[in-house]
Amino acid sequence: TDLAFVLALTYVAISDQIYNRSYVAKNFVDFDKYKKHIIENEYTPEWAEKITGIPAATICKIAHDFMANAPQAVYYQGRRTTWSKNDFQLRRAMALFSALGGGIDVKGGIVFGKKLPLGEHTTTAPMYAQAKPRIDKNLAAVVGATGTWVGWRNMVAEGKSPYPIRGMFVYKQNPMLSVPNTAKTRQMFEKMDLVVVIDTMPSDTAMMADVILPECTYLEREDPVQSFAGIEPAIAVREKAIDPMYETKPVIEIMRGLAQKLSKPLWEITKKYDEDVQEELEDTDEEEFYEENGFDLSEPFMHSQEETNKHLFVEKYGEEAWGILREKGVFYPNMLSYFKKIDNNTYQCYPKDRKFYSVLKLEEEYDAETFLHDLCVNPVDIADLKRSFNTPNKKVECYLGSMESRGVDPMPTWKDEEFVKVPSGQFKFISGRHAQFTQNSSQNNIMLLELMRENYIWINDQEAKALGIAFGDTVEVSSRVGRVRIKAYPTPKIVPQTVFYIHGFGAKSEGLTFAHRNGASDNEIIEDTIEPVHGCANMHDTIVSIKKV
Known part of the structure; x- marks a missing residue:
């Protein structure tokens, strides 16, 4: 229902003319089309109330409060996979609403920040004449280079691939716990002739492997140097604390060894069948x-990670800066003069007037020192400047004609058929993350398990009472694709007809001695539907039933 909510906010902002009209005139393209679209479709607060349950008066107040505080107001888009089928339009509508207040590329709004450059470490990749295209390229309107995981998995599991997929290498992923419909993922792995898993832990996916190549943990290896963008950009490197233990190796050594063994045999096959070669x-x-x-x-793997890191860094910042990075683990220009201890709990990385809140090119005259670094300047004045956005029109684009040609609505549009309604007596299942358990890869960490041993399912306390479910009771949660058992947490903090539990639990691998069978995995019950624009998994469209056991 989030899309209905933000469309109604947009309706209020436009109809009441509380948006930043000067900013829109300078920085939007096709705004008149969007305005007409919102008004003529009658995306009113009263319309949204029937879908979201949020009173129309509350929606109006939120819209007015937001625009009153803009540009220092942001409708945060989030970072994760999709929630539902209308997710592409939801994220666009959220960004456009923030932009109506001028809250783009300005402090307090959506900021892009700056990224410090690293040097180049190039290599050559082979070109094969008979390489086949992605099997999942037609499953969504815009399937990128990484594909649609669920769509690809389903084609393999269901035998619908146009050519045989017989082997799979898995690295830094645990599809058995991280991809909706675990039963379908198992089916896919069982169809493979060869599954190779590179992992630091005996995960559920590793247990499906024919070959496990044990990688050392982050404390036993140097990781690639990384440039982290933001208002306080920095370059960081994580160095190893000890040498790898037992038979584990850094992944770069694993890849080097595999490549040295396989290159010549693969070359012989290439010579035999590749006419271009x-x-x-x-x-x-x-x-x-x-x-x-x-x-x-x-x-590509002949240099050690340490050598590669030095090459990437020194090319841009020199040997002296390399010494600082190795000593401190982090580097950014002027760090030694910028960094200060304020008190025992507070440190300054960048002075307030040197942070990168606004980074887009401005297309009208301005005093850079005043607008970008003077703390007394009103953010409204900075927001009002004409910018050059990284879009084809160099503006905020309301209407995407390129998407229309792919069968996608060119502007955020509500479609009733994309909204999954909850039948009486059932619930919509949603999942999320916890501060200590952000990924399933940390599930065997004994220190984190001391903070949370298992996950519980949140259920509205009144609905739990009607079902005879009390705190700590074991309940069975079933969907079209699977079922789990988990302890209950009745609470008024969740709305009726919705249940929730945290991602990252429910491992079945007995090799995970601490995590084995703690709580439940969300992906055992999440249905494997995909969003139609980019083919991402819909994580919040699953209907479940609950019963006490």
Whole structure:
């Protein structure tokens, strides 16, 4: 229902003319189309109240309060996979609503921040004449390079792939716990001739593997140097504390060893079947062509991570800065003069007047020192400047004609058929994360388990009472794709007809000695439907039944 809510907020902002009209005139394109779309579709607070349950008066007040505080007001889009089928339009509508108040690229609004550059560490990838396209490329309107995981998995599991998928390498993922419909994921793995898992833990996915290649933990390896963007950009590197224990290795060494073993056998297959390569070899030395065109797959992994990190960093910042990064673990220009201890609990990384709140190119005259670094300047004045956005029109785009040609509504639009209604006596299941359990990869951490041993299912206290469910009772939660058992947490903090529990529990691998069978996995019951624009998993569209056991 979130889309209905934000469309109604937009209706109030436009109809009551409380949006930043100067900002919109300078920075929006096709606003008149969007205005007409919102008004003519009658996305009123009264309309949204029937869908969301939020009183129309409350929606009006929120819209007025938001715009009164804009541009220092933001409708945060969140960071995770999709919630429901209308999620693409929801995120667009949220960003457009924030933009109506001028809250883009300004302190207190949506800020892009700055990213400190790193140098280049290039390598050559081989080109194969007979490479096949992604099997899932037509499952959504815009399937990117990473594909649609659930759609791809389903095609393999259901035998619908246009060519056989017989093997799989898994790294830094645990699909058995992280992808909706665990039973379907198991089915996919069971169809594979070969499953290789690189992991630090004997996860549920590792238990499905034919081969496990044990990676050392973050304390036993150096990780790639990273540049973190934001209003206080910085470069960080995590160095190893001890050497790898037992038979574990850093992933770069694992990849190097695999590539050294496989490159030549794969090259022989390439020569046999790749007509482009055959043609090139008629006039080129074979070994030279092999090495210069990326067919030696070990080449990208021949340098250690430490060597690669130094190469990437020193190219931009020099040897002296490299010494600071190695000593401190973090680096940014002027760090030694900027960083200050304020008190025992507070540190300054950047002075207030040197943070990167506004980074887009401004297309009208302004005093850079005043507008970007003077703390006395009103953010409204900064927001009102004309900007050059990273869009085709260099403006905030209300109407996406390129999406219309792909069968996607060019403007945020409510569709009743995309809204999953809850039948009487059942519940809509939603999941989320906890401050200590943000990923299922931390589920075997004994220190975190001391903070939370297992997850509980939240259920409205009045509905729990009607079902005879008390705190700590074991309940069975079932959906179309699976069922779990979990302890109950009746509470007034959740609305009726909705239940919730935290992601990251419910491991079945006996190798996880601390996490084994703690609580329940959300993906055992989440249905495997996908959002139609990018093909992401719909995490909040599953209907479940609950009974006490």
